[in-house]
């Protein structure tokens with residue numbers, strides 16, 4: 001496919017939603033796969049609901065995901081003259097007309113139509129205005145909107161994903177293309193933009209299907225060839241209703257703050273509505289670009305499942321180098337109240353990460369998993385300690401292992417393990433009677449990475465000190 005040009009056209013009326021990111025990603029993959037262009041257009045004509053903050057958040061989110069655009073951002077509010085010019089062209093061709101009806105009048109007639117069981121579309125009152133009537137409205141100071149004249153018949157288009165879609169023109173009615181304040185409606189601005197920006201494929205959410213015939217009328221009115229259309233399945237929550245805040249986090253930058261990797265979110269979103277031929281679940285961006293095929297996108301909605309996303313995130317975290325993981329987790333680590341810059345040592349941190357990498361579901365979990373590597377005064381919990389030290393002789397054996405470990409010249413996981421096992425064997429006690437208490441002694445947790453590896457990373461001094469503190473605590477209770 002040559003000269004593919006696609007776009008993402010978010011309205012800055014909210015934070016970057018995962019649904020918009022999904023649409024952006026599919027456009028971006030399609031552009032990259034076909035060596036085409038991906039364009040960013042900010043649809044900010046709803047001035048009351050748009051904000052700079054939302055716009056910045058959208059841009060931050062797209063950049064974080066790596067969905068860089070080749071052109072733009074274009075802003076619709078900077079193109080108002082263009083829409084006006086094109087609307088005037090349609091007026092001149094008599095394919096559009098001024099409408100002076102007020103919202104109240106329209107609403108009243110809509111109700112009347114419904115009461116008489118007639119379709120509630122615009123009744124074309126203003127199409128047939130006499131010059132006097134028009135002059136009267138003008139004198140009253142009414143500002144007209146512009147409506148498009150919709151022809152009789154049917155509108156059919158071929159959707160790349162959904163096949164042929166047919167609409168009855170009668171059901172649509174002459175809709176407004178320019179509001180009385182001179183601002184274009186969404187459908188009009190989109191067509192002018194997509195046409196003037198040379199968009200070849202409009203790839204967007206299924207919720208826009210009903211807009212497509214309206215947009216096709218506008219292309220036809222100008223005699224322009226429309227782009228191809230592909231309507232993507234929507235993202236739903238696990239209860240199969242439209243994905244919203246009540247299903248959990250929907251803001252892309254919130255996932256960033258929660259410690260997700262952009263490549264994991266991209267990987268996850270790509271597989272919502274599309275399954276590559278290959279039978280696997282973890283893909284790099286390069287693989288996704290290589291394999292992407294719009295025709296293989298399904299009509300079935302994508303169910304957004306945070307547990308699955310978390311799993312994919314874990315897999316991508318495991319694929320990072322320790323150095324990358326250190327760079328990415330450090331900002332999260334620094335947020336911990338126990339973090340002290342002056343005590344921080346990067347080589348030590350690499351070792352800590354070597355033990356924790358497997359276990360991290362999100363980058364932010366580093367704070368809860370790594371705490372005991374960074375502060376010494378563990379506050380043991382009586383009940384937990386009692387639970388892991390059921391055997392009455394526990395403190396006696398802990399003293400012994402402390403002595404044994406103290407004798408070690410090389411404080412390595414292998415040596416620590418051998419010495420503990422020997423001690424257990426000689427005294428005919430199960431190793432777990434020692435391992436569980438020592439884990440709590442060293443980490444103040446009952447689960448975690450391998451105990452001997454933890455002790456090796458902590459080093460002799462800290463390990464023995466913690467054992468000593470733990471033994472005194474145990475004696476007290």
Ligand code: GLU
Pocket residue numbers: 009010011043190203204205208
């Ligand atoms: N501004 C529209 C939206 O955010 C764009 C729809 C389209 O892609 O045409 O949904």
